[in-house]
Amino acid sequence: MGDRALPGPGDLLVSSVLDTEGWFAHTVILMLDVDAGGALGVVLNRVSDVPLAAVLPAWVEQVSEPRVMFAGGPVSPDGAICLATPYQPDEDPPGWRRVAGRVGLLHLDTPVELVAGAYADLRIFAGYAGWEPGQLEGELAAGAWHIARSKYADVFCTEPEELWRRVLRRQELDVAIYATWPEEPEQN
Secondary structure (H helix, E strand, O other): OOOOOOOOOOEEEEEOOOOOOOOOOOOEEEEEEEEOOEEEEEEOOOEOOOOHHHHOHHHOOOOOOOOOOEEOOOEEEEEEEEEEEEOOOOOOOOOEEEEEOOEEEEOOOOOHHHHOOOEEEEEEEEEEEEEOOOHHHHHHHOOOEEEEEOOHHHHOOOOHHHHHHHHHHOOOHHHHHHHHOOOOHHHO
């Protein structure tokens, strides 16, 4: 999981087994921004209850499988964040800004006509996860999160319900063991 005190853009925060009932239970968060002003990321493995077609119908055919909107976090749930990967890795298409590796943020005001056929993968998140200055450091110190390196397949996974365990499994043994944690430990 690394020796870093804080994750950077493109890293993952993987919830620990200490949080089994809260909003972030069994979540994997892709960090988008971490600086002195706080931190921001999106939950990669929670599907929203709101159908994408109900809020952004023109984008349904543009998003990657599964063609749904994801619940990016509890902050600003009526807002949307779009992650996308251009087909041409050397170019920065209009409305797109690189976050880490091939993945970047795509502004949802970009005309869909410019988006169609320009992106290898695209995913839309309702809301985001955010931390004020010092808050994430406190949560990390309390053991609420594990920091992990992301893989491209994590960001655009087609089986989000398996992502938490999959990311844990590929960590060092002291963290990987939690991938076997039962859904209801009190029933074990």
